[in-house]
Amino acid sequence: MIGKPLSLYFHIPFCTKKCPYCNFYVLPNKPIFQEKLIDGLRQEWKQLTPLIEKGTLVSLYFGGGTPSLFDLKYLQEILSWIPSQEIEITLEANPEDLSLEKAKALRAAGINRLSLGVQSLDDELLKKIGRNHSASQAINRCEKAGFENLSIDLMYDLPGQTLSTWEKTIQTAVKLPITHVSLYNLTIEPHTSFYRSQKAIESQMPGDETSLQMYIRAQEMLQSHGLTQYEISAFGTPSLHNSGYWSGRNFLGLGPSAFSFWEGTRKRNICHLNRYQKMVASGLRPIDFTETLPPLAQEREKLAINLRLLKGVSDLPIDRECLKIIDSLIADGFLKKNAGSISLTQKGILFYDTVASEIIL
Ligand code: SF4
CATH class of the missing domain: 3.20.20.70 (Aldolase class I)
Structure with a gap:
């Protein structure tokens, strides 16, 4: 498989x-x-x-x-x-x-x-x-x-x-x-x-x-x-x-301070080489931070990060509130629609932080 x-x-x-x-x-x-x-x-x-x-x-x-x-x-x-x-x-x-x-x-x-x-x-x-x-x-x-x-x-x-x-x-x-x-x-x-x-x-x-x-x-x-x-x-x-x-692929980070993202959960390894080595030597996962956002927040974050790619996003959220935000970002010239997908305009590229902060919960 x-x-x-x-x-x-x-x-x-x-x-x-x-x-x-x-x-x-x-x-x-x-x-x-x-x-x-x-x-x-x-x-x-x-x-x-x-x-x-x-x-x-x-x-x-x-x-x-x-x-x-x-x-x-x-x-x-x-x-x-x-x-x-x-x-x-x-x-x-x-x-x-x-x-x-x-x-x-x-x-x-x-x-x-x-x-x-x-x-x-x-x-x-x-x-x-x-x-x-x-x-x-x-x-x-x-x-x-x-x-x-x-x-x-x-x-x-x-x-x-x-x-x-x-x-x-x-x-x-x-x-x-x-x-x-x-x-x-x-x-x-x-x-x-x-x-x-x-x-x-x-x-x-x-x-x-x-x-x-x-x-x-x-x-x-x-x-x-x-x-x-x-x-x-x-x-x-x-x-x-x-x-x-940017597209939400699973990745695993190894070594002190490395981040991982696995099936919607983000983890960070401990930022200390000695402690990292001791933890892995004793069979422990060397993790000091774990975060799993609720499904809605995950979907919003994924959309905001995906939008960084200029080819745009076709897999749009079903969250009505979010669809309204997308419409107002289109009306304000930050996003554009192309045959079922949305992407950043030049204004959206220059002011991406505004776009992301509107979308992310
Ligand atoms: S100190 Fe930081 S910015 Fe400078 S080379 Fe090392 S990792 Fe890069």
Whole structure:
């Protein structure tokens, strides 16, 4: 019997230093931590095997942290657990870590998609946000190493960034051998170094109007270079893995702080490597958060997340209240109707938060 589509996520939390805007669970890159992690992942894999065997694996994603720092032999070991490598296998990487040899070794290990945390192609800005790399060369090396599926993350709303420096970054990016771009705007999250100097940072950030212009210019420039927008923040060849998040596919997350979503229930693993390892070693599931929304709230949340995909949603809810909200979002120009399906208009894309907050209970 063929099971439901399933994705797997492995959280590899190591970074060489913490970026000032980052609020992910990250640890210094030490061999002892790497050993603990692989030990924990081995145990957690055993725990999850019965569930994994129920599904049909469609994608695997190494996220972090900086998974390119994880010892190659550990990545190879994880890949040896996977029943089929004919799936999308993505690894997030820091361009600074990728020599040609390293990129070739990752490709040979079975990784077939790289997601590079480029952020900006402006050296001055990179210094301001605590990053230091020459991404263009790294991307060219990855192509040389045989990667045909290369994604980059770009950030706007950065302190000191202007519309013109942002346009230059995109102009440089589109000349590179990339197939996908994810856009992020800088948000200042609690427990980050930027949060502690929020006032000074905010005074250097571009402001709402420029921020909107930056997003619109990115849409125009990326699409005019063949990177078609398929989701609010994603352009190019769709990521099979991320598309699963937006369409409600089951996924299982392994490693400290990893999230899972299984048949409507969301879970998060404990954000502490030692405790994570101890729990899985003693046969416990390492979970510290579980949430199952009531059916109506689930349906609403699914609709709001599905709408992020610009192809729209045809599987409309039957909840009358929600249908009324959809009608008023159509009347206000946030949504449009197309032969039985609904999708975001450009206004809906730009003000997606408004759309989501109307729909979600
Ligand atoms: S590289 Fe990524 S995960 Fe690591 S500290 Fe920077 S933003 Fe956070």
